[in-house]
Amino acid sequence: MEEAVRAQEAAMEIQDLNVWYGTAHAISNVTMPFREHQVTALIGPSGCGKSTLIRCLNRLNDLIDGARIEGRMCLYGQDLYDPNLDVSALRKRVGMVFQKPNPFPKSVYENVAYGLRVNGERSRRVIDEVVERSLKQAALWDEVRDRLHKNALGLSGGQQQRLCIARTLAVGPEVLLLDEPCSALDPIATGKIEELLYTLKARYTIVIVTHNMQQAARVSDVAGFLLMGELVEFDQTETMFTNPTDKRTEAYITGRFG
């Protein structure tokens, strides 16, 4: 089965990752690849380090005072912690959608255009085009087409989350990190986002954190189970959900703890 996992090229890879918050050891010795055009799901009980792990992939943990990160991480072979690396350029390639919808207090249009604007894009035509395309990709276009210039905070929670996805897509990333994107959404919005992941998979490498086992089973190709900062099991989703190797994985998946 390891063979099957390794079949495709890894877009991102982490080796021996250790993260400390002060003295608390949040991630210990995690090694895993994230393959191109696959959806990798990260599951595990609350506080096991899922968010910490994916925030390492676009170096957002840099912002946290007292966080210490060790280990090797790369994006298509390029070291993420290379001191010469342009972090903002990296973050353009590795987009992220957060657990809670966090649109800017600007118009819908400006939210999606934000990545382009900070990139120095000035052409109105290009921006219009990208905004429309991204909103369509995020399955939001029909709902907001006639309120593009209204404040984004007026959208519903599910619309806001899809707007955040559109905002991330507009930057044109190669890897998409999704931290529990559906935790605040109703089943219909969740269904829309899951559908979206199917279509996006063809173009992006996706890492998704979720607490919902059914969701993990539905959307992901491979899955990793984290427990107290350790990667307990990492395998094809189908295998993990039907025939887990580790007792703890089985217990978690079947809902006996966590």
Next chain:
Amino acid sequence: MKDRLYTWLSGMMLGLSLIMIASLLGFILYMGLGAFWPRPLWQVEDGTGKVYLGVVQGREYMRDVGRGTWDVGSGFTRTFYRIADREFYGTDFVWLNDHEVIRRTKPKDAVVVERLEWGPFFGFIRGIETPEAKISDENRLLPQLHEEMRAARARAKKIRHIERHVIGKLNDAMERERLALRRNELRYGLGAQGMERVRAAHEEAMRRLEERYGKIAEELTVLRSQDEAYRVTLATVEGFKKELPISSIVRVHAPNSLSWFGRLGVYASRLKEFIFDEPREANSEGGVAPAIFGTVLMTLMMAVAVVPFGVLTALYLNEYAHKGPLVSAVRIAVNNLAGVPSIVFGVFGLGFFCYLVGGTLDRLLFAERLPTPTFGGGGILWASFTLALLTVPVVIVATEEALVAVPRSYREASLACGATRFQTIWRVVLPSALPGILTGMILAMARGAGEVAPLMITGVVKLAPELPFDLNFPFFHLERRFMHLGFHIYDVGFQSPNVEASKPMVFMTALLLVGIVLMLNWAAIVIRARLRTRFQGAQI
């Protein structure tokens, strides 16, 4: 139970503060707004045969101390009259015991004459004399005087124009000539080659200017003597005569025969003079326009200086500096800066801005004017900077609070879109924090506009001959000293030779200062509300 007690307690405290603020404002409003209302002139005779003509200023009850009793009935009342006519009585006010007064009337033809010198005159008009005619018909005197005053105002305007603008321009030109020569002397040395020629040219230019000056002075003398020929004769209630040129009268009215609308007219005219004209009579009369201008300009300049300074500091402390003992120490120091007595800031401003920075500027840029300082003394620029320094803690604290309140998720979202730290601050953090920053600016403006002590040593004067803005190049003269409403209150109320007479000015000026602070704040609040809807969205 306890809970309710605390609610009551805090409610009561709020009520108490509101009552105190309201009564203070009410008192100022009452004292200030009533000051210009024309009140009746009483002709009062006491037993000794003396007659007074005056306006009632107050009344008090005197206990009869001689008999040593505490009975209410054993005392008497006395009244405080303003009698004006300072040149005859030497004082503006008298106390008259009410029981000694034998007659009290309101003569219909008694007039209040406000004039340029000697304060107001209470009395009667006896005659008008112009080159064309002599009028002494009693019924026609007042209307005729009003008419003559209109003509006199036109003459005075012409004279003032020449004094101010024509002569002002000439003086300016002479000063420029002198400075140009001095500059050349400084640059090339006194004995440099060709200096003779330069000096000769200078003298020639000066001679021409002097010539023009002479002509204008002559013209002025003629105009003045023509103006002097229009005269009015006044008499006090005791019959002393006083003759004065009509152009020296500012306003005249007969309060005892004025209709309600007439009074309103006098009130409006006084209010207009107060707001739009320059002070007269050691500031105790006339207007406060230069002080209004100085206060507003200084407050705006201060706001313009303090915001970038405070915001940049707060940004550094909050966004860039790594949290640690040093940052905490700086923060504590900033907070304590707000507790330093303002006069200390004044001393610092004088030493640092005026003497050090201004002195250096003078040596480098205005050497030809030395030893007269240009920027090396007090001035509106340095006063604004000093106040900016004084109020910068307010802006820093408010901005930091606003920055902390910007959700972390906004910053993360921005960074995750590939924005740099600076772009995140500029495009997301600052717009969200803007209302809070403006609140800081509003607080700073309110604090700064009412501050007087530091200004007294960094550029405020009781009477500034020139505004910091005029039509001579370069228009804004930020090195100039200026007038300020807060200082005006202090000066008029406590430093003037005739404190009692200038009391209305004090209250009106206080009212005006409060009004201006209110207006500046209101403007800032409106701007803040606009920005808030623009950056944060109204429909949440």
